[in-house]
Amino acid sequence: MDVLGALNLGDIAQTFSKMGMFPVFDLAYYIVSILYLKYEPGSVEVSRRSPVASWLCAMLYCFGSYIMADVMLGSSPLDYFQHNSHILLASAVWYLLFYCPLNLFYKCVAFLPVKLVLVALKEVVRTRKIAAGVHHAFHAYHHGFFIMIIVGYVKGSGVALISNFEQLLRGVWRPETNEIMNMSFPTKASLYGAILFTLQETNWIPMAKSTLILLFTLFMITCKVVMTARHSHGSPFSLIESWVCHLLFGSPLGGAVEDHHGGAAAPVSPSSPAKSKEELSEGTRKRKAKKAE
Amino acid sequence: MDVLGALNLGDIAQTFSKMGMFPVFDLAYYIVSILYLKYEPGSVEVSRRSPVASWLCAMLYCFGSYIMADVMLGSSPLDYFQHNSHILLASAVWYLLFYCPLNLFYKCVAFLPVKLVLVALKEVVRTRKIAAGVHHAFHAYHHGFFIMIIVGYVKGSGVALISNFEQLLRGVWRPETNEIMNMSFPTKASLYGAILFTLQETNWIPMAKSTLILLFTLFMITCKVVMTARHSHGSPFSLIESWVCHLLFGSPLGGAVEDHHGGAAAPVSPSSPAKSKEELSEGTRKRKAKKAE
Amino acid sequence: MDVLGALNLGDIAQTFSKMGMFPVFDLAYYIVSILYLKYEPGSVEVSRRSPVASWLCAMLYCFGSYIMADVMLGSSPLDYFQHNSHILLASAVWYLLFYCPLNLFYKCVAFLPVKLVLVALKEVVRTRKIAAGVHHAFHAYHHGFFIMIIVGYVKGSGVALISNFEQLLRGVWRPETNEIMNMSFPTKASLYGAILFTLQETNWIPMAKSTLILLFTLFMITCKVVMTARHSHGSPFSLIESWVCHLLFGSPLGGAVEDHHGGAAAPVSPSSPAKSKEELSEGTRKRKAKKAE
Numbered sequence: 065m066d067v068l069g070a071l072n073l074g075d076i077a078q079t080f081s082k083m084g085m086f087p088v089f090d091l092a093y094y095i096v097s098i099l100y101l102k103y104e105p106g107s108v109e110v111s112r113r114s115p116v117a118s119w120l121c122a123m124l125y126c127f128g129s130y131i132m133a134d135v136m137l138g139s140s141p142l143d144y145f146q147h148n149s150h151i152l153l154a155s156a157v158w159y160l161l162f163y164c165p166l167n168l169f170y171k172c173v174a175f176l177p178v179k180l181v182l183v184a185l186k187e188v189v190r191t192r193k194i195a196a197g198v199h200h201a202f203h204a205y206h207h208g209f210f211i212m213i214i215v216g217y218v219k220g221s222g223v224a225l226i227s228n229f230e231q232l233l234r235g236v237w238r239p240e241t242n243e244i245m246n247m248s249f250p251t252k253a254s255l256y257g258a259i260l261f262t263l264q265e266t267n268w269i270p271m272a273k274s275t276l277i278l279l280f281t282l283f284m285i286t287c288k289v290v291m292t293a294r295h296s297h298g299s300p301f302s303l304i305e306s307w308v309c310h311l312l313f314g315s316p317l318g319g320a321v322e323d324h325h326g327g328a329a330a331p332v333s334p335s336s337p338a339k340s341k342e343e344l345s346e347g348t349r350k351r352k353a354k355k356a357e
Numbered sequence: 358m359d360v361l362g363a364l365n366l367g368d369i370a371q372t373f374s375k376m377g378m379f380p381v382f383d384l385a386y387y388i389v390s391i392l393y394l395k396y397e398p399g400s401v402e403v404s405r406r407s408p409v410a411s412w413l414c415a416m417l418y419c420f421g422s423y424i425m426a427d428v429m430l431g432s433s434p435l436d437y438f439q440h441n442s443h444i445l446l447a448s449a450v451w452y453l454l455f456y457c458p459l460n461l462f463y464k465c466v467a468f469l470p471v472k473l474v475l476v477a478l479k480e481v482v483r484t485r486k487i488a489a490g491v492h493h494a495f496h497a498y499h500h501g502f503f504i505m506i507i508v509g510y511v512k513g514s515g516v517a518l519i520s521n522f523e524q525l526l527r528g529v530w531r532p533e534t535n536e537i538m539n540m541s542f543p544t545k546a547s548l549y550g551a552i553l554f555t556l557q558e559t560n561w562i563p564m565a566k567s568t569l570i571l572l573f574t575l576f577m578i579t580c581k582v583v584m585t586a587r588h589s590h591g592s593p594f595s596l597i598e599s600w601v602c603h604l605l606f607g608s609p610l611g612g613a614v615e616d617h618h619g620g621a622a623a624p625v626s627p628s629s630p631a632k633s634k635e636e637l638s639e640g641t642r643k644r645k646a647k648k649a650e
Numbered sequence: 651m652d653v654l655g656a657l658n659l660g661d662i663a664q665t666f667s668k669m670g671m672f673p674v675f676d677l678a679y680y681i682v683s684i685l686y687l688k689y690e691p692g693s694v695e696v697s698r699r700s701p702v703a704s705w706l707c708a709m710l711y712c713f714g715s716y717i718m719a720d721v722m723l724g725s726s727p728l729d730y731f732q733h734n735s736h737i738l739l740a741s742a743v744w745y746l747l748f749y750c751p752l753n754l755f756y757k758c759v760a761f762l763p764v765k766l767v768l769v770a771l772k773e774v775v776r777t778r779k780i781a782a783g784v785h786h787a788f789h790a791y792h793h794g795f796f797i798m799i800i801v802g803y804v805k806g807s808g809v810a811l812i813s814n815f816e817q818l819l820r821g822v823w824r825p826e827t828n829e830i831m832n833m834s835f836p837t838k839a840s841l842y843g844a845i846l847f848t849l850q851e852t853n854w855i856p857m858a859k860s861t862l863i864l865l866f867t868l869f870m871i872t873c874k875v876v877m878t879a880r881h882s883h884g885s886p887f888s889l890i891e892s893w894v895c896h897l898l899f900g901s902p903l904g905g906a907v908e909d910h911h912g913g914a915a916a917p918v919s920p921s922s923p924a925k926s927k928e929e930l931s932e933g934t935r936k937r938k939a940k941k942a943e
Contacts, residue, residue, distance in 0.1 A: 136726065140431030145501060146504060228818065247702070407833075439793065441794070525828065
């Protein structure tokens with residue numbers, strides 16, 4: 065019975081890891097990503113004044129992870145743009161989200177139940193990207209553990225890591241904060257995921273890659289769906305992190321849960337985008353997006 | 358008679374597209390480019406205090422398009438610097454423009470009739486660069502339409518697209534604007550040119566490349582020479598653009614001609630460099646350059 | 651006797667240039683580099699709040715020259731990170747310098763006699779890097795004199811050239827100055843060294859490379875040790891530079907020694923990091939670092 069269960073899990077994982085991402089999952093990824101772009105204050109205004117800048121930002125939101133990973137491994141940053149169908153699909157999503165009459169498309173996808181499904185699908189893509197990034201780096205540098213971790217990390221985090229420069233494209237400059245200093249949950253999870261997949265790739269974790277992909281995907285989906293549904297931006301890592309950081313790096317412990325995550329952002333206004341990128345409460349976001357219309 | 362005319366046009370276009378750019382056309386390109394650098398407020402002061410920073414800026418003005426296109430296609434950004442004669446020629450122009458006794462060289466090339474000729478020659482080089490950029494990208498990615506357009510675009514626009522970072526080199530930082538948000542005429546024309554040459558390269562435009570080069574060059578020369586002579590910075594595209602943007606992107610139409618182009622720059626001071634880079638009226642420029650001496 | 655002397659010098663130079671840098675010299679390089687990072691105002695605070703950002707900055711301080719040279723030559727910027735032992739050693743130094751109980755490690759290595767030895771060892775590595783950078787570029791571009799100089803220059807200067815962006819990682823943004831506009835002594839020496847090694851590589855200087863390495867190392871060690879010991883940030887080049895700049899670039903001569911170097915920084919606060927990176931007087935530094943604890 066147990067053996068059969070294990071076999072089944074392995075089979076499911078195998079099937080799951082072979083599943084194509086295009087177009088359903090990628091579509092969800094593009095929708096959620098560009099939705100977050102629309103939540104950014106000022107982005108709707110930019111889309112009216114300068115469609116080219118808005119389109120470029122949307123492309124960075126959708127393909128930033130590919131661009132950065134290609135840069136990190138010395139390939140052409142435009143390499144992914146040879147997939148015309150992906151670019152056209154993302155462009156269509158961008159157009160519908162920003163310019164659809166009556167804002168209909170936006171209202172559909174921002175409707176909470178729909179959005180929860182899309183967020184779940186997006187996390188499937190994110191996990192795949194991390195695994196693919198680590199694998200890609202492994203092929204280029206068989207013993208480059210740090211390279212694997214970094215490439216997996218940027219593949220998972222995407223545009224968040226270059227949000228300072230993405231904002232600059234929209235005429236916004238916030239040098240006092242960045243995603244590395246104030247990591248949001250998806251960025252942190254990408255870092256931990258990249259470490260896990262690197263350990264798996266170098267055989268330090270005795271587990272099939274497909275199983276790890278399945279488990280990590282389930283973890284990410286659970287976390288993000290719960291966080292999105294509850295409009296929360298706490299992190300499931302914060303308790304253990306605050307202890308580890310206290311022990312290793314002498315970070316203050318008292319009220320560490322908020323302190324390590326929120327305290328860092330203290331001098332920054334509460335609606336700072338590095339913090340709020342993916343974690344701002346739904347309510348504020350909608351208000352902002354509506355005002356911007 | 359008609360056939361003969363067509364034949365002649367084809368022959369002329371063929372001859373024209375075979376014509377070498379070095380040294381005459383390139384020299385004009387360097388002179389006009391570094392002239393625009395000298396028009397930038399503060400650049401003369403930087404040339405006195407830090408010749409190395411000034412020289413680097415001049416190189417970015419002359420070779421920014423090559424550097425960016427190489428980066429976009431994953432090559433070494435210094436690749437073009439192997440052409441020592443080009444670098445030396447540009448350096449000589451930089452030296453003469455900034456340090457010539459009595460400012461003689463500057464006075465010669467900034468004299469309007471001379472400048473009009475140089476501007477015309479510069480546009481010849483720009484068109485060639487766009488065509489070469491598209492062709493180069495086509496060879497790397499046969500179906501990468503977006504890549505061809507982007508590479509042709511950066512080859513035509515040159516330093517303008519990275520003007521924020523070029524300014525940073527001179528200690529100036531203006532995050533509230535950039536060339537993508539407020540495209541000047543040459544940048545816009547480069548974008549449209551890149552689209553045209555991409556369509557030609559992929560056989561969507563039934564026209565020989567040499568003919569397209571000739572026609573686009575003539576269009577660019579006419580526009581730029583007229584604009585330089587009239588000290589204007591309107592754009593021949595603005596009417597059609599305002600309608601297209603209104604229909605597609607819901608941009609406001611009333612007074613759209615100024616609104617789409619000037620409105621975007623409204624919060625920015627009228628002498629903002631992104632706007633004025635190549636389009637500031639001659640008078641203001643000369644005054645500024647003289648004051649800076 | 652003279653021949654024997656020459657032979658001996660050649661032998662010594664040969665042996666010296668064959669000497670491995672890892673781990674002793676590299677260790678000194680990492681210690682001094684990360685020490686300078688700790689001197690930066692705010693860096694200790696960042697290390698408490700965001701260890702990842704602090705670690706990344708430390709890596710940029712240690713490996714910035716490799717990263718930049720790889721970028722300049724079109725390779726992967728992470729290429730050097732395949733040397734796990736180097737990364738681990740630098741990470742250990744970073745950990746000890748920032749998190750060692752009682753700040754013991756910092757106190758040891760910042761003790762002047764120890765520091766002078768480490769500074770001397772660091773200059774050995776710097777000279778090697780310049781030579782290796784020029785040689786690497788020479789292999790890629792046999793006649794690319796400018797490329798050789800630029801690559802040698804970035805290999806010698808390291809993180810200083812990208813200090814604006816390294817600071818951004820720590821939430822600091824000082825656009826009004828940069829290392830190119832206000833070169834510190836090591837940056838300037840790297841530029842001159844890169845020119846010398848390029849001339850040697852292209853046979854314009856009739857001297858064995860090993861001899862040039864030995865002589866340049868001795869020059870750098872002497873200068874840096876004296877400057878560190880005397881807490882000075884004058885430059886041995888300033889007199890000749892001020893004359894050359896006056897003749898070639900019309901820079902003001904009166905009080906030129908301070909003017910060319912200090913004058914440029916006049917509008918900047920005296921503790922500006924571009925200036926002070928490696929040259930701030932010991933006293934101020936220690937006070938700052940202590941306050942930051």
